[in-house]
Amino acid sequence: MGDALLIRGGTVLDPSQEINEPRDVLIRDGLIEAVEKDIGPERAARTLDASGLTVTPGFVDIHTHLREPGGEASESVASGTRAAAAGGFTTVFCMPNTTPVCDSPLVVRSIIDRAREAGHARVLPVASVTTGMAGERLNDYRILLDAGAGAFSDDGLPVENAAMMRRAMQAIVHLGVPIMDHCEDMSLTGPGVIHDGPVAARLGLPGIPRLSESLLVARDCALALETGAHLHVCHVSNVESVEAIRHFKARGANVTAEVSPHHLVLTDEAVEAFDVHAKMKPPLCEESDRQVLIEALEDGTLDIIATDHAPHAPGRKETLIDQSPFGILGFESAFPVLYREFVAAGRWSLEFLISRMTHRPAAIVGGEWGTLRPGRPADIALLSLGRPWTYERSWSRSRNSPWLGETFDAGVAATVFGGQVVHGADRFDG
Amino acid sequence: MNLTQGGPSGSPCFMRPSQGRPVHGRFSDSGILQRMPTVQHASRDLMTIRDLSRDEIDAMLDAAAAFRPLSDPAHRTRTDLAGATVVNLFFENSTRTRTSFEIAAKRLGATVINFDIATSSVSKGESLVDTIRTIEAMSPDAIVMRHSSTGAPAFVKRHTGAAVINAGDGAHEHPTQALLDVLTMRDRLGSMEGRCVAIIGDVRHSRVARSNVYCLQKLGARVKFVGPRAFVPETLRNFGVELQHDLRAGIADVDVIYLLRIQLERQAEPMFPSGTEYHRLYGLNECTLRFAPEHALVMHPGPVNRGVEINSGLMTHERCLIEEQVANGVAVRMAVLARAGRRSDG
Numbered sequence: 001m002g003d004a005l006l007i008r009g010g011t012v013l014d015p016s017q018e019i020n021e022p023r024d025v026l027i028r029d030g031l032i033e034a035v036e037k038d039i040g041p042e043r044a045a046r047t048l049d050a051s052g053l054t055v056t057p058g059f060v061d062i063h064t065h066l067r068e069p070g071g072e073a074s075e076s077v078a079s080g081t082r083a084a085a086a087g088g089f090t091t092v093f094c095m096p097n098t099t100p101v102c103d104s105p106l107v108v109r110s111i112i113d114r115a116r117e118a119g120h121a122r123v124l125p126v127a128s129v130t131t132g133m134a135g136e137r138l139n140d141y142r143i144l145l146d147a148g149a150g151a152f153s154d155d156g157l158p159v160e161n162a163a164m165m166r167r168a169m170q171a172i173v174h175l176g177v178p179i180m181d182h183c184e185d186m187s188l189t190g191p192g193v194i195h196d197g198p199v200a201a202r203l204g205l206p207g208i209p210r211l212s213e214s215l216l217v218a219r220d221c222a223l224a225l226e227t228g229a230h231l232h233v234c235h236v237s238n239v240e241s242v243e244a245i246r247h248f249k250a251r252g253a254n255v256t257a258e259v260s261p262h263h264l265v266l267t268d269e270a271v272e273a274f275d276v277h278a279k280m281k282p283p284l285c286e287e288s289d290r291q292v293l294i295e296a297l298e299d300g301t302l303d304i305i306a307t308d309h310a311p312h313a314p315g316r317k318e319t320l321i322d323q324s325p326f327g328i329l330g331f332e333s334a335f336p337v338l339y340r341e342f343v344a345a346g347r348w349s350l351e352f353l354i355s356r357m358t359h360r361p362a363a364i365v366g367g368e369w370g371t372l373r374p375g376r377p378a379d380i381a382l383l384s385l386g387r388p389w390t391y392e393r394s395w396s397r398s399r400n401s402p403w404l405g406e407t408f409d410a411g412v413a414a415t416v417f418g419g420q421v422v423h424g425a426d427r428f429d430g
Numbered sequence: 431m432n433l434t435q436g437g438p439s440g441s442p443c444f445m446r447p448s449q450g451r452p453v454h455g456r457f458s459d460s461g462i463l464q465r466m467p468t469v470q471h472a473s474r475d476l477m478t479i480r481d482l483s484r485d486e487i488d489a490m491l492d493a494a495a496a497f498r499p500l501s502d503p504a505h506r507t508r509t510d511l512a513g514a515t516v517v518n519l520f521f522e523n524s525t526r527t528r529t530s531f532e533i534a535a536k537r538l539g540a541t542v543i544n545f546d547i548a549t550s551s552v553s554k555g556e557s558l559v560d561t562i563r564t565i566e567a568m569s570p571d572a573i574v575m576r577h578s579s580t581g582a583p584a585f586v587k588r589h590t591g592a593a594v595i596n597a598g599d600g601a602h603e604h605p606t607q608a609l610l611d612v613l614t615m616r617d618r619l620g621s622m623e624g625r626c627v628a629i630i631g632d633v634r635h636s637r638v639a640r641s642n643v644y645c646l647q648k649l650g651a652r653v654k655f656v657g658p659r660a661f662v663p664e665t666l667r668n669f670g671v672e673l674q675h676d677l678r679a680g681i682a683d684v685d686v687i688y689l690l691r692i693q694l695e696r697q698a699e700p701m702f703p704s705g706t707e708y709h710r711l712y713g714l715n716e717c718t719l720r721f722a723p724e725h726a727l728v729m730h731p732g733p734v735n736r737g738v739e740i741n742s743g744l745m746t747h748e749r750c751l752i753e754e755q756v757a758n759g760v761a762v763r764m765a766v767l768a769r770a771g772r773r774s775d776g
Contacts, residue, residue, distance in 0.1 A: 196665065197665055201663070201666050201668065202668065203581075203602055204599075204600050204602035204603075204640055205580050205601070205602075206601075275581070318559060319557065319558065320580075320582055322579045322580065323579065
């Protein structure tokens, strides 16, 4: 039996294998051994009773901020991955806007080492496109990948110079990973705080025009079409960006795109109720944009969901809206919020939601996670559906979520990473 | 300072009411504007015009009118606020508004402390929270504040038991300016019901415009915004106003021409070519004034850029009410401070 673990009595939902029925999951040596009906408990040393729970692959989030090194007041690799585990995530990509910037094998390795020490989730650092995210010099991409990086991005300081971006795409085109593009024209953003729409006009806040995003989406999709490189557009927020992506996908560009839970659920109207916890980049846009984002995820123009988990230390958010940093927490609220808004509300099947949080994001970055196929790492989320769960506390070091304190009708009961129960273990004690 | 602002609410929110968070338009402790309850007879604060009822506005205007005889030196011995402390907390320069509040407080018998931001620890990196906590430890009865950020008074209110009076927050609201403007209009026009006011200039960045549009609409007046696209964008249409980009058409049928201060020289990246160009297109002078009705009044919150918003000759025109506005400012601020009264939390 070795150290075999049996997850027994649950309903297995694995969109990568089109499984959605009562099955048991047998785990050995940290890998999935079998997903079958009625696996006998004698085949495992330990059994977890999953009756009443839905057993899915662990979630994959390819856009997060773990803040280490340099931003440990807001988050560490250990605290961030613990929050990830609490949200059902077992594989996370973390953005390079740290201090120092993740642009060297040394920083890549240090982040991976910290994640291994903590043991809550798999972490793949996203290395920067240009050295120091300064937009001036290309990095050594193959060397960074060999060190363990998972993709490339200059994140919140997107490559401004089109020729530089073109050269970067030409350099990564055969490496099998995307450039993850936070599309923002800083000259149009200016001092903008929220979406430049009716709410900004009402409140007298400086606005971020929608073209700030969509202009760069269009430019970089055009570069992707020309170079053949894989461009992954981050956190798409408005209708113009969706139309640009749709256009260039139809032309054959190797473009994928993600949308965040908050852009699917909130609009700029949320600023009045949630204050700084509705301030992020790109900004929440209008209801007509939100509807287009939902439809674009449904028709495949947008491929996946990513949280853009962006912790900010409590003191930094306790200020005026135009002075507070951009971004909100994402890991722990993602599934409960999306389940409530779209699955419980009857718009999406659970399979639809889970596929866009598991094997589909993994495929974008060339990873074989987000699946319960035999031989793959035993990364599993156990979901409790239809039972109230209150987001009472966060494992993050930060508290900047609009949803803290809310009660949801679904939650993550437990998470297994590499065969170890990393969240919700107390549920199975005794 | 930059100009003024305010805005209407209105669009529905898709967020669900059920989940333990405040519904849009209700009252969140963490919300940017921290709405006061709609029944607010007991409210001592003045954050926005948007949250006032018509009755409250009328009551404050009537109270202000009753204070006006105090401008007569023989009547300056009121004791409404004797022993009370009013803190003027101005994070932006303002000689006129701060002085107006100071005179108003002193005529009611209050002690006035002017918190000088330039020499305070704020400029040494102390946070706004720490500044407010320090001031709160001195138990002031009212804090009159101006700040460059939308929502700053609501933020401060979370940390103090003093009444908070907004003397301008970013491009959001400047409620006492709107009250003194409407008091001035009411003196000349009687009721504002059915009247039409054209607000001309950089409406997008004007807190004066926002507080005025709320105040005027609540009193039954119609409002137009007039100016170039950069100052009068389509997003302002949600205020329920007419947008007009031509001055002559904009003032053709109005009772009041309200000019906003243009400050291109203080903008790092000016939104409009120049003051000269602005005056050519939107400046009020003897020539352009002829396109307005004969009875139309001319107002400006001051200070005036002569030759930009208005030419010098019109400043002394009998229909130009700028000096009346200033005089009414003291009366309005007395009414607002008297309403605030003393703190009651010991």
